[in-house]
Amino acid sequence: MSIGSVPLRYKISVDHDQCMLCGRCVESCPYGVFRIDREKIHVNSRVCVACHRCIAMCPRDAIDLTERPVDYRSHPLWTPQVRESIYNQARSGKILLSGMGNAMDYPVIFDRLVLDACQVTNPSIDPLREPMELRTYIGKKPSKLEFQKVNGDMVLKTSLSPNLMLETPIMIGHMSYGAISLNAQQSLARAVKEIGTYMGTGEGGLHESIYPYQDHMIVQVASGRFGVDINYLERGAAIEIKIGQGAKPGLGGHLPGEKICADVSSTRMIPEGSDAISPAPHHDIYSIEDLKQLVLSLKEAIEWKKPVFVKIAAVHNSAAIAAGIARSGADAVVIDGFRGGTGAAPRVFRDHVGIPIEAAIASVDAKLRSQGIRNEVSIIASGGIRESPDVAKIIALGADAVYIGTAALVAMGCRVCGTCYRGLCPWGIATQRPDLVARLDPDIASANVMNLIHAWTLELSELMGAAGINSIESLRGNRDRLRGYLLDEGIMRVLDVKMVGA
Amino acid sequence: MCGIIGVIDRSRARMNGTGIRAALSEMDERGSGEGAGYAVYGAFPDFKDYYAIHVFFDNLHEAKPAVEDELSKWGVIEHDEAIPTNEHHGLRKVHIPWRFFFRPDPHLMPRSTSPEDDIVMHLVMKVNTSIPGALIFSSGKNVAVFKASGWPEDVADFYGIQDYKGYLWMGHNRYPTNTPGWWGGAHPFNLLNWSVVHNGEITSYGTNRRYIESYGYRCSMYTDTEVVAYLFDLLVRRHGLPLETAVKALAPPFWDEIDRMSGKEQEIYRAIRLAYGSALMNGPFAIVVANNESMVGFTDRIKLRPLVSGVRGNRLYISSEEAAIRTMDPDVEEISMPKAGEPTIGRFLV
Numbered sequence: 001m002s003i004g005s006v007p008l009r010y011k012i013s014v015d016h017d018q019c020m021l022c023g024r025c026v027e028s029c030p031y032g033v034f035r036i037d038r039e040k041i042h043v044n045s046r047v048c049v050a051c052h053r054c055i056a057m058c059p060r061d062a063i064d065l066t067e068r069p070v071d072y073r074s075h076p077l078w079t080p081q082v083r084e085s086i087y088n089q090a091r092s093g094k095i096l097l098s099g100m101g102n103a104m105d106y107p108v109i110f111d112r113l114v115l116d117a118c119q120v121t122n123p124s125i126d127p128l129r130e131p132m133e134l135r136t137y138i139g140k141k142p143s144k145l146e147f148q149k150v151n152g153d154m155v156l157k158t159s160l161s162p163n164l165m166l167e168t169p170i171m172i173g174h175m176s177y178g179a180i181s182l183n184a185q186q187s188l189a190r191a192v193k194e195i196g197t198y199m200g201t202g203e204g205g206l207h208e209s210i211y212p213y214q215d216h217m218i219v220q221v222a223s224g225r226f227g228v229d230i231n232y233l234e235r236g237a238a239i240e241i242k243i244g245q246g247a248k249p250g251l252g253g254h255l256p257g258e259k260i261c262a263d264v265s266s267t268r269m270i271p272e273g274s275d276a277i278s279p280a281p282h283h284d285i286y287s288i289e290d291l292k293q294l295v296l297s298l299k300e301a302i303e304w305k306k307p308v309f310v311k312i313a314a315v316h317n318s319a320a321i322a323a324g325i326a327r328s329g330a331d332a333v334v335i336d337g338f339r340g341g342t343g344a345a346p347r348v349f350r351d352h353v354g355i356p357i358e359a360a361i362a363s364v365d366a367k368l369r370s371q372g373i374r375n376e377v378s379i380i381a382s383g384g385i386r387e388s389p390d391v392a393k394i395i396a397l398g399a400d401a402v403y404i405g406t407a408a409l410v411a412m413g414c415r416v417c418g419t420c421y422r423g424l425c426p427w428g429i430a431t432q433r434p435d436l437v438a439r440l441d442p443d444i445a446s447a448n449v450m451n452l453i454h455a456w457t458l459e460l461s462e463l464m465g466a467a468g469i470n471s472i473e474s475l476r477g478n479r480d481r482l483r484g485y486l487l488d489e490g491i492m493r494v495l496d497v498k499m500v501g502a
Numbered sequence: 503m504c505g506i507i508g509v510i511d512r513s514r515a516r517m518n519g520t521g522i523r524a525a526l527s528e529m530d531e532r533g534s535g536e537g538a539g540y541a542v543y544g545a546f547p548d549f550k551d552y553y554a555i556h557v558f559f560d561n562l563h564e565a566k567p568a569v570e571d572e573l574s575k576w577g578v579i580e581h582d583e584a585i586p587t588n589e590h591h592g593l594r595k596v597h598i599p600w601r602f603f604f605r606p607d608p609h610l611m612p613r614s615t616s617p618e619d620d621i622v623m624h625l626v627m628k629v630n631t632s633i634p635g636a637l638i639f640s641s642g643k644n645v646a647v648f649k650a651s652g653w654p655e656d657v658a659d660f661y662g663i664q665d666y667k668g669y670l671w672m673g674h675n676r677y678p679t680n681t682p683g684w685w686g687g688a689h690p691f692n693l694l695n696w697s698v699v700h701n702g703e704i705t706s707y708g709t710n711r712r713y714i715e716s717y718g719y720r721c722s723m724y725t726d727t728e729v730v731a732y733l734f735d736l737l738v739r740r741h742g743l744p745l746e747t748a749v750k751a752l753a754p755p756f757w758d759e760i761d762r763m764s765g766k767e768q769e770i771y772r773a774i775r776l777a778y779g780s781a782l783m784n785g786p787f788a789i790v791v792a793n794n795e796s797m798v799g800f801t802d803r804i805k806l807r808p809l810v811s812g813v814r815g816n817r818l819y820i821s822s823e824e825a826a827i828r829t830m831d832p833d834v835e836e837i838s839m840p841k842a843g844e845p846t847i848g849r850f851l852v
Contacts, residue, residue: 121679122703122786123806130804131756142777144741147770154744156770163776369716375777396708468705468786470803473779480708 003087007070007080010048014041018062025054025063030424030436051417053426085347098347099420099430101247101339101384101406109358109491110390114500116481117466125470127461133471134457134464136401138238139163139307139331141375161331162307164238166401167196168457169472170391172449173336173382173403174220174242174311176204178255178264178276179343179420180409181437184429187445188408189213194446195453198237200403203253203278205267206232218309221298223252224278226268230301239298240309241291241330243282246340246357246383248349249313253278255343259423261432292328299329307331314338314360314383315353319367325377326368332378334403335360339384341406343430344421357383358397362495365398365477388459397495398477411452412445504689504701505529505675507821508790509830510797510848515816516544517671519663525830526654526673529823532701536683537676538657539649541640541690541697542668543794549603550644552580553622553694558597558685560635566600568633576621577606585648585661592656597637597685599661601646619694619739623718626693630722637686637722642695644794649674649688657688669850670792674699681725691723693731694739695793700727701822702807705785713780733781734791746845749800751778753843756803790820796849805842812837818848 012033014025019041026034031047034054048065055063072080085096118124125132140161148155172192177185179202186209192199193216200218201210205227210217219236221228233239244250255276265272285291295308310325311334312318318335325333337357342350361381368374381394382403391402410416413427420430428440469475483500484492492499507525511517522540546554555573559565573579585599606621614620626638640647646668648661654675658664674689681687690697704710704726711721711729717740719732730752737748751774754760760771775782786806790799799820801809812819812827812834819827819834827834840846 118705122705125804131758133757135757137776141779142773145743145747145773145777147744147747153766154747154770155766156773158773158777160773160776369712372716374716374780468703469784471782471784473775473782474706474709474784476709477712477780478706478708479712481705 003090006084006087007068007072008045009068010045010050011066011069012043012045012048012054013064013066014043015062015064016040018060020060022059024057024059028053028057028426030426030433049417049419050415051419051426052415056413096347097344097421098350098418099342099344100416100418101341102351103418104351106356109356109487109495110384110386110393112485112487113358113393113482113495113497114485115389115392115396115463115467116483118468122468124468125465127465130465131470132461132465134168134460136166136169136472137163138166138378138380138401140377143372143375162305163331164198164307166198168453168460169395169401170453170456171197171380171401171403172199172408173405174200174202174218174240175405175409176202176220176255177207177267178202178204178259178432180430181428181432181440182207182209182263183437183440183442184409184412184445185210187412187440187442188449189216190442190446191449191453192216194450197453200240201227201236203227203242204264205269206235207263207267211235221294222278223280223282224276226270226276226278229269233298233302236306238307238309238331239302240311240334241294241298242311243285243291244311244313244315244336245342246313246336246338246354247342248345249315249338249354250280251346251349252280256423259432264432288324288328291325295329309334309380311336313340314355314357316355318355318360319363322364322377322379323367323371323373326373327376330377332380332400333364334380334382335364337381337383340382342420357381357385357394359491359494361394361399362397366496388456389463391456392460392463392475393482395472395475396478396482400476407452408449411448412440503532503677505532505822505826506673506689506699506701506788506790507819507826507830508670508672508699508792508797508799509817509819510670510792510850512816512818512848512851514544514669514850514852516667516669518665518667519658519671521830522671522673523655523658523663525821525826526658526675528826528829529675530653532677532822533653533675534677534683535653536678537649537651537674537688538654539647539674539688539690540658540661540663541645541647541672541692541699541792542663542666543645543670543792544668545646545666546603546644549581552603552605553618553641553643554645555602555604555622555625555638556585556640556647557600557602557629558637558639559600560597562598565633565635569629569636572625572629572633573602573604576610576625577604579604587660588662590656590659593650593652593660596651616739622694623735627718627720627722631720639686640692640697642692642697642794645692645695645697647690647692647697649690650685651683651688670797672697672699672790672792672797679703686723687725689727691728691731693735696731696734697792698727698730698734698789700730700787700789702787702789702802703785704729704783704787706783709780710783730783730789730791733783734793737778737781745796745798745847747774749798749845750774751781752783753800753803754782755843788822796847798848799840799846800844801840801842803843809840809846810837811840811846816851818846820846
């Protein structure tokens with residue numbers, strides 16, 4: 001017997017009194033929800049993904065969307081999601097795909113941490129009147145300095161490793177051309193250059209049109225080595241070796257052939273239309289000493305002029321792994337938490353593998369300090385950074401800077417519908433279909449991303465000023481300025497923060 | 503709010519404690535009667551080559567033998583005595599102040615380049631974190647710290663500081679806010695030859711503490727000021743930075759200023775900020791720090807706490823208030839206000 005259809009996930013309704021039959025909804029929707037027939041808009045709600053493009057485009061606010069309009073019999077264990085996954089797999093026999101970040105209802109540690117402010121005994125600092133320093137250097141720092149007196153002048157004997165200079169501790173993480181459109185990548189690139197920060201290329205190579213922004217690009221070397229040649233390595237401001245990703249720790253990547261158009265194919269250096277499959281491990285890295293060889297050979301290739309980062313997913317043993325990375329010669333370690341976004345990941349990995357970024361950063365920072373190697377690497381936190389207080393909190397837990405991903409996409413219009421893997425993004429972000437890509441105007445989108453980073457930077461300045469801090473390095477690892485609110489004792493021990501009132 | 507003062511006689515002519523007692527009392531408006539203290543360098547000419555380990559004991563039958571055991575493991579106690587006190591209406595003996603003149607055995611810490619200092623530092627950290635009822639609050643050579651909960655004049659009379667003589671004095675009048683007024687929390691804070699008096703609140707304390715603890719220091723006094731002593735010990739004694747450079751690491755110029763500097767200077771300051779970012783002290787503070795060679799006063803990078811200096815002859819005064827300096831030396835000359843973050847340094851000539 002057949003399982004039959006499952007209830008609608010979203011129901012679209014059109015207010016026909018409001019509708020003026022302009023047809024914008026029909027044009028907007030690449031999934032085919034709308035059609036005009038006999039002077040009336042007809043809808044097929046079953047194909048709707050809740051991307052909101054039609055709603056954003058409707059000049060009359062005539063479209064309404066309801067989530068889960070049909071109830072299942074309620075049950076705390078057998079949730080509608082669980083039942084539908086089973087129906088899906090019973091029908092297909094396949095691994096379920098999903099997009100964006102972890103969709104499980106785990107508690108968000110960020111939301112149970114509160115920041116501090118000054119009252120009476122010390123003055124808060126007004127960033128409008130006093131200097132406020134958010135400048136951040138990413139790379140190896142000497143643990144001590146040595147000076148020499150030469151003809152009465154102090155001369156520095158210690159030599160400094162190459163560092164990236166950020167005007168704000170907010171960078172944009174790795175989203176490849178292929179996973180996102182060229183217009184999207186150009187928009188992000190323009191924004192980071194303007195702001196004075198950096199972004200990652202992802203494992204998609206460096207398209208020629210991004211060359212003008214190459215001094216702000218971190219080029220990625222991942223397990224597929226797509227797009228990697230000496231030209232690519234030399235153009236980037238830094239190199240990042242990607243070992244793992246928070247959304248799917250332990251897995252590689254898969255860009256379906258449909259997204260490999262001519263341009264993507266030449267940038268990635270792979271045949272047009274072929275699936276781009278990055279293996280789960282790097283086939284030349286089977287342990288930490290192999291990573292060290294790759295770090296050093298990349299440095300040799302670029303004549304030791306630029307920092308090399310290593311990115312791992314936040315997993316149970318991240319702290320010890322990060323300590324190994326710190327000894328590999330790498331200049332920064334990126335920790336990607338289990339809420340990190342993705343274009344496509346098996347749902348079970350997205351939702352069930354890895355640990356939250358807050359706990360991972362706290363334990364990595366503590367481990368590096370206990371071994372006296374905190375200055376050997378910078379720590380970059382990513383995966384689930386949603387707003388400026390998250391940035392302040394994760395820096396207070398020990399990070400040097402953050403990567404944002406989803407937040408930057410949302411700034412360009414993304415509605416977090418989680419359907420990136422279909423390649424039909426109606427906002428022109430996660431798609432390669434020319435007509436959809438053309439919807440994203442880099443002039444506007446780059447300004448939106450710039451505005452977002454600028455706004456967060458202002459908020460961060462205010463939060464620091466209120467805490468009586470005028471330099472970001474005094475926030476870094478300053479867990480005394482955090483308190484846990486309704487966090488359990490075990491977590492607070494890991495975070496090394498006190499509870500509210502203590 | 504707190505009142506601080508320091509005076510150094512660069513020719514090492516010794517002064518008794520009468521002047522600084524009066525100066526500190528002049529700043530009673532800045533205190534609350536919950537803590538005051540003095541440090542004096544050159545206090546023990548007869549024992550100048552021994553570490554003068556000052557301890558607050560809660561009792562002598564359990565805590566003192568435990569401390570003696572620890573000291574004896576690492577060296578020889580040449581002499582020890584109760585620190586003379588005069589109980590009076592203003593101040594009761596909450597703890598029993600004691601001092602040991604101690605010589606560590608350098609062979610017991612063979613890996614160290616400064617084994618004696620490292621042994622004493624180890625002892626201070628160990629006693630203060632593991633022996634209940636004992637707190638080492640001063641551990642330098644030829645240095646004495648006198649402190650308690652009370653008004654400065656009461657603390658001075660309790661210890662009879664007018665009977666001590668030294669070529670460098672520091673004083674502190676406390677108004678505790680974020681930690682309780684207890685004897686160990688009174689300033690000056692001392693480790694080895696470093697003594698610190700501090701007015702303000704270090705908002706970067708959490709960062710500084712985690713930084714300094716990764717070098718083996720343990721913060722045990724529930725107050726932000728102790729990290730200052732440890733930071734100076736790390737940067738100057740262990741890393742070998744010149745005093746001015748250490749101050750520039752703790753209160754560095756802003757990046758805007760560094761960007762405007764010339765090549766070599768810019769390189770140095772950039773390196774300082776990169777290497778010592780976790781040592782940067784934020785928040786409002788005015789601090790006077792001393793050791794056996796010099797005394798330095800400086801404020802936070804935007805000078806949120808007052809600091810005034812005065813000079814006459816070989817004497818340099820640094821204080822929260824000009825009035826306090828004038829109380830000590832009515833004929834003081836060259837009163838000036840140091841700029842934010844700029845060190846005012848007095849060094850012994852001999």
